[in-house]
Amino acid sequence: MAVGQNQRNRKNDPMVSKTGKAKLGPLTVTQLNKLLESSTKPKEKAKIQRALNKRPPVAAPTATAAAA
DSSP, X not given: OOTTTTTXXXXXXXXXXXXXXXXXXXXXXXXXXXXXXXXXXXXXXXHHHHHHHHSOOOOOOOHHHHHO
């Protein structure tokens, strides 16, 4: 198990898994969109797109609802 050999030196980060990959679960839709735009690897893009598809679409606030 070569992955966890630096446990004494490594700080825990709740946004990173044990292997060092980013966790997509707690990110918001806007954060995922920003990550999708900045990503270059097709495998990462597909992973982010799947995470976006699992979430309900963000409803834009309408002017009539804001005025009421």
